[in-house]
């Protein structure tokens with residue numbers, strides 16, 4: 001017990017020295033604490049209070065993140081002439097002394113994020129202005145106001161990339177970024193900006209601007225022609241109006257998602273826009289009222305009063321002709337808005353579209369005609385709308401020759417237009433879940449034929465969801481000719497009531513099958529044909545025993561939650577199923593606590609993961625116990641009840657047997673003389689007594 005004490009005190013001495021003054025001392029505290037990898041010195045999380053001085057002189061990159069450096073002192077980098085990249089994030093830095101970068105004229109990337117540079121920003125500004133080659137600067141999280149930013153940046157005209165995210169900037173005007181003529185990228189995320197007035201005029205090379213998570217209410221006369229990426233998501237923008245001009249804007253990505261837009265934005269007339277993100281706004285088109293009234297020719301007059309002169313302007317407010325050239329648009333996300341229709345010809349302006357997301361709106365119809373080009377569209381998401389029909393069933397609909405994913409989940413569709421998949425030679429995934437549909441050929445409904453969805457012969461289709469479609473009886477081979485690998489039939493209480501011959505049509509290809517909540521009760525459901533199956537969801541049914549055909553399958557994932565299982569077969573761990581399983585869900589079944597041998601065996605399988613193992617319960621004398629840790633008395637009692645049952649019977653029956661035996665013997669002995677006599681008489685042999 002003596003040895004640790006000197007070591008401890010030595011450590012304390014070193015610590016005291018380290019916390020005192022002087023860079024060398026701090027470094028001595030953990031000699032060799034920095035790791036050198038090629039030309040990088042990694043000194044992160046070392047409790048340093050200053051820059052170590054005894055690193056290799058030729059390092060180009062120095063990482064000092066997560067230390068406690070408060071002041072970057074004069075000439076503290078003097079010995080590192082080659083330094084190009086310095087990172088000091090998450091220190092407690094309040095001040096960079098002028099001259100701190102003496103000898104580091106080549107520094108071109110400096111990260112000062114998450115410090116306290118607001119404290120002595122004007123002195124720090126002077127220090128920064130001595131970095132003629134600085135190209136990348138990160139000042140995020142330093143509690144800086146726009147005034148401080150303006151001072152800090154005033155002499156950094158070589159900057160190409162700047163982040164002032166997570167500060168307290170509220171207003172930007174032309175004085176803040178004046179000298180940053182080389183700037184390509186500017187990050188203003190997570191400030192409190194509510195007004196921007198000509199702040200980016202001088203930034204002639206700016207390509208990427210991020211103003212996400214601020215308080216902008218509108219963007220009018222957007223005129224940053226050279227900008228390629230504008231991110232204004234998570235603001236409270238109601239209006240986006242680009243300058244009316246025929247100049248070609250370089251804009252490629254515009255992110256206006258999570259705002260309060262009421263109208264489709266007025267985009268630059270000519271641009272290179274390929275991604276337009278408008279998710280989660282309040283947009284709609286207003287020319288048509290839901291009762292059929294058209295506001296097409298309704299005009300509104302604006303009275304503009306400017307000083308003592310007034311002007312009247314007449315505007316067709318609901319005019320929804322989109323004047324922008326959207327011929328390069330590839331991704332359009334209008335999900336989570338209030339669109340209930342799209343104006344005629346709206347999508348025709350976007351011939352290059354590959355991804356169209358219209359989910360979570362209130363679309364009642366979605367009319368596409370054979371003239372709507374959309375020839376390149378691969379993903380179409382119309383889920384969570386109020387669709388009762390797609391385009392009219394007469395004549396040819398759009399060809400959609402490149403469509404791969406079609407999501408129609410959660411609508412009110414009864415059928416799909418006939419021939420909808422005639423030209424979709426690339427289609428792989430169709431989600432029809434939560435509509436009221438029937439598959440063709442549908443079960444004969446007395447006399448009349450109701451509409452149905454025909455996917456037979458759709459050879460490219462691999463993933464199909466029909467969850468919650470109210471399917472009845474899948475007789476007649478509705479999946480014949482498909483190569484389905486993933487099929488979801490969950491939440492169809494009557495789908496499995498009839499012939500299960502359709503399973504054999506998919507035997508060669510089906511890999512993942514969901515039969516959750518399908519009223520599957522019979523243990524006779526025969527899965528033995530599905531030799532390619534690797535994932536099976538049988539949760540939410542009324543299984544009382546594991547279907548025997550499963551034992552021979554080589555599943556990797558099986559879900560048995562919410563059934564009526566009292567036990568799994570004792571040998572399940574040694575069957576092909578047990579040996580192949582990697583993921584098994586078991587909870588919410590009334591297992592018997594005394595027949596958990598299978599559970600023990602499964603627990604010993606190393607490759608098997610039971611994610612809900614702590615929720616597996618079992619029943620014991622009308623109590624529900626956690627099967628993961630059964631109390632010892634229960635285990636003992638169970639041993640009595642099961643393995644030692646024979647002994648118990650023996651013990652119980654032994655007294656009775658003994659009594660009977662004794663009684664029998666007594667009777668026998670009492671009757672013995674008579675018996676002997678009887679025998680003698682019968683045999684006619686006399687014996688001498």
Ligand SMILES: *[C@@H]1O[C@H](CO)[C@@H](O)[C@H](O)[C@H]1NC(C)=O
Pocket residue numbers: 095119120123
């Ligand atoms: C830095 O700012 C603090 C608080 O504003 C002040 O007390 C201190 O004197 C300043 N340091 C220098 C070197 O000016």
Ligand SMILES: *[C@@H]1O[C@H](CO)[C@@H](O)[C@H](O)[C@H]1NC(C)=O
Pocket residue numbers: 125126127129151154155
């Ligand atoms: C910027 O540079 C000019 C001239 O070199 C100098 O007068 C001025 O003080 C500098 N500004 C800052 C904030 O250091």
Ligand SMILES: *[C@@H]1O[C@H](CO)[C@@H](O)[C@H](O)[C@H]1NC(C)=O
Pocket residue numbers: 153154155157175178179
């Ligand atoms: C721009 O830089 C020049 C010197 O490079 C400097 O004199 C001037 O003050 C700077 N402008 C602003 C607004 O800081």
Ligand SMILES: *[C@@H]1O[C@H](CO)[C@@H](O)[C@H](O)[C@H]1NC(C)=O
Pocket residue numbers: 189212231232233253255277
């Ligand atoms: C815009 O910024 C937000 C917040 O940082 C981010 O989640 C989103 O991906 C960005 N958008 C684009 C198109 O990069």
Ligand SMILES: *[C@@H]1O[C@H](CO)[C@@H](O)[C@H](O)[C@H]1NC(C)=O
Pocket residue numbers: 289291292293
């Ligand atoms: C449709 O609704 C608008 C506004 O609610 C109403 O002014 C108009 O008269 C209605 N038109 C018809 C034909 O009902």
Ligand SMILES: *[C@@H]1O[C@H](CO)[C@@H](O)[C@H](O)[C@H]1NC(C)=O
Pocket residue numbers: 294296297
């Ligand atoms: C609007 O006006 C144009 C011409 O002025 C006319 O052709 C069109 O039918 C009108 N639309 C409606 C809905 O009244």
Ligand SMILES: *[C@@H]1O[C@H](CO)[C@@H](O)[C@H](O)[C@H]1NC(C)=O
Pocket residue numbers: 307308309
């Ligand atoms: C409008 O007001 C300006 C001053 O605000 C005045 O000089 C000018 O004469 C006025 N014009 C008219 C037409 O009243």
Ligand SMILES: *[C@@H]1O[C@H](CO)[C@@H](O)[C@H](O)[C@H]1NC(C)=O
Pocket residue numbers: 304306309310311312
């Ligand atoms: C009024 O409108 C005319 C023509 O549209 C325009 O030339 C003039 O500048 C406008 N005046 C004001 C005060 O907006």
Ligand SMILES: *[C@@H]1O[C@H](CO)[C@@H](O)[C@H](O)[C@H]1NC(C)=O
Pocket residue numbers: 325326327328
């Ligand atoms: C739209 O822009 C493309 C080039 O991006 C050009 O080829 C096409 O002619 C333009 N269309 C119109 C109507 O201006």
Ligand SMILES: *[C@@H]1O[C@H](CO)[C@@H](O)[C@H](O)[C@H]1NC(C)=O
Pocket residue numbers: 359383384407408409410429430431
């Ligand atoms: C279809 O959309 C629904 C809801 O929007 C979503 O849950 C589901 O994962 C989507 N299906 C596919 C195949 O992407």
Ligand SMILES: *[C@@H]1O[C@H](CO)[C@@H](O)[C@H](O)[C@H]1NC(C)=O
Pocket residue numbers: 493494519521522
């Ligand atoms: C579930 O199946 C049982 C027979 O297996 C049947 O009696 C019952 O009606 C079915 N329930 C539903 C909702 O179809």
